[in-house]
Amino acid sequence: MDLFEDPQDNAHEFSVSEISGAVKKTLENEFGFVRVRGEVGRVVIARTGHMYFDLKDDRSVLASVSWKGQVAKLAHRPEEGMEVIATGRLTTFGPQSKYQLNVEDVRPAGAGALMAMLEKRKAALQAEGLFAPERKRPLPYLPEIIGVVTSPTGAVIRDILHRLRDRFPRKVLVWPVAVQGRDCAAQVAHAIEGFNRLTPGGALPRPDVIIVARGGGSIEDLWGFNEEIVVRAAAASQIPLISAVGHETDTTLIDYASDLRAPTPTAAAEHAVPVRLELINWVDNKGARLSRAATQMVGLRRQRLNDLSRALPRKEELLDTPRQRLDMLSEKLDGALRGYTARKRIALTETAGHLRPSLLSVRVGNFRRTVDDRAARLKPALSRSVATVRRDVDKMQAERRLSDGWARIVERRKSQLDSLARLHSTLGYKATLKRGYAVVRSGDAIITDTKSAKQAGSLEIEFADGKFAVGGAAPKAKKVKTDDGPDQGSLF
Structure with a gap:
């Protein structure tokens, strides 16, 4: 070994992808499943449906991502400013040399955070006018059909049916839904919209009033009735809606959007229909009062008629004076007729005196x-x-x-x-020509023998159908009008 050789010259050379893959493998093995508490920063939902957001505290920021399929399963959607506990796997994104948390579940970090998010959502929906009092519709006095949106297996539906049976039996349509969990909000909103899409009087008739009911529970259990899609479905319902979610002290956002909030499901049934026996007693009472009023009125009218009849004269007295007047006039009639006749006779005599023969x-x-x-x-x-x-x-x-x-x-x-x-x-000679004869002329003279024909310089022979010249210079052809047809020229 060369004493002057650098030891780093013998180190293994890695490619960029090898380093990125090694870091990814090490990070995922070390932090395969983690829960991270932090405040939600910016939230971006891509057009592909994936959601990107940041988790941060006072010193660091952790990039987080939930894929499209994971977003649909989230019980709570992260919103900017929420403090949440995110559960997922820590991984890396090699093309940008960054690490990120692949979030599979998000839950608010305590009741305080949930209430803060609830108040923020309530203020936003109230600003849109979804809770305005003028939007609320009155409930029908006696509905024919009642639609109930609740769990078909819980005690709530039994309490509602029992209360309706005691007060005033009505037809009930139950739309089964999940009353808690991630599917609760979507199913409740779909049920409200489904009842509104039914046709009145159809094979499955449209209800006259809807009751959305659930028993009591924690704020997390009732959170599905605070979701925005549920509130908007309740506000858009054309059928009057009663909310009966939780106990009397529990309040959800659907209570503000509904037409009436009932403290319990049993109270919702009481608000939906009147008491049948009370209604029968009320009708009987009104009927009795009407009968007494009619009897009393007839009695008063009869008494008033009797009082007025005492002031009227008797019918016999009404005819006495006219009868007496008739007698007096009839006595004067004879004398009046005699006097009238005498006056007319005198007038006739005076007039006749002037009419002498x-x-x-x-x-x-x-x-x-x-x-x-x-x-x-x-x-x-x-x-x-x-x-x-x-x-x-x-x-x-x-x-x-x-x-x-x-x-x-x-x-x-x-x-x-x-x-x-x-x-x-x-x-006439024309008729003779038609029988086969001819007329021979020399100038204006008619030739009747051979001697005259020999002496003539030229001859003109006329047949029934035309004329022609014989001997000498032929005369100029001319049209000859016959009785049988149009004018014809000479053949020569």
């Missing part, structure tokens, strides 16, 4: 003479008018006879003209 004869003679004079004056003019009218009538009759004669003459001439037209069409 001689006076009427004079008036009739005067009227007759007036009529005769007027008739004498009107007779010449009337005669002239009659003569004029008679002449006009004679003239009109003569004109009518003349018009009828001309019409007959015109009709007769028309008939004769039609006969001549038919005769012309039958005997």
Whole structure:
């Protein structure tokens, strides 16, 4: 060995990963399972669902992590400022040369920390208005169906059913839930929302009121009813909700969000329904009072009617005066009729005195003479008018006879003209041409023998269907209109 050789030159060389793995193995073997008490620092939940937070005291900080599956199982979510006891395994994160605590469980460090967290959560929810009195709904006086959210195996449901049976039996729907532990809050919130989603009058009818009940216990046992999801479900319920969690001295956040807080589950059943016997007695009492009031009213009305009837006259006395007045008037009727008849007779006599026959004869003679004079004056003019009218009538009759004669003459001439037209069409030379004959012309002259044909310079022969020239210069073709068709030109 060289006396001048450095001993460190013989040390083993480690890679970075080997050192990181050795440190990780040593740390996990030494601190495999630990419980650490400290104050929660910053809390970050990644989009993957993993939660990263710090545990600290007055001198040091310990990085902590809970994976997504562990976060879902935590009974208490760490919040900044809480003092907690975290349970887990100490490990390292090689890429950043850091160690951290893998937290599997978190519990508040004592009742003081729980109450501080409870007050902080209560203040936040109250600031949102979830505990406002105007949000609370009145309970139905006599619900048909009552929904109960509680454990199906505990004494609470038996106490509620027993109390309902004693007071006023009603239909009860029980939604079984865990009333403590990590699953309590989620199941209670789901039960409240499930009751609200039921259809009224359906196969599983919707309850008219909900009771959330649990027996007494420590603050840790009742912590599920302080969770935010439970409080929000209770505040959002459209069905009136009664909270009966714990004993009378126990208070949870669901009590502030519910429509009514009952000190015990038995008291919740008492608030839900009235006492049936008391209700029957109340109805009977009201019915008796109504009957007594009606009887008393009828008696008072009868007494009042009797009192008023004493002041009224008898029916016989009511007719005495009119009957006497009728007798008096009937006695005066005969004399009044006789006097009236006498007055009318006198008036008739006075009027008849002015109607003497001689006076009427004079008036009739005067009227007759007036009529005769007027008739004498009107007779010449009337005669002239009659003569004029008679002449006009004679003239009109003569004109009518003349018009009828001309019409007959015109009709007769028309008939004769039609006969001549038919005769012309039958005997005309056109009809003869149609039977196979022809007309020979020389200029305007008609050729009827061979001598005239020889002397003629040129001839024109007309058939039924057209004309053509023979000998000499052929005349210019021209259209010939026939009776059987359109005009046709010469064939030559």
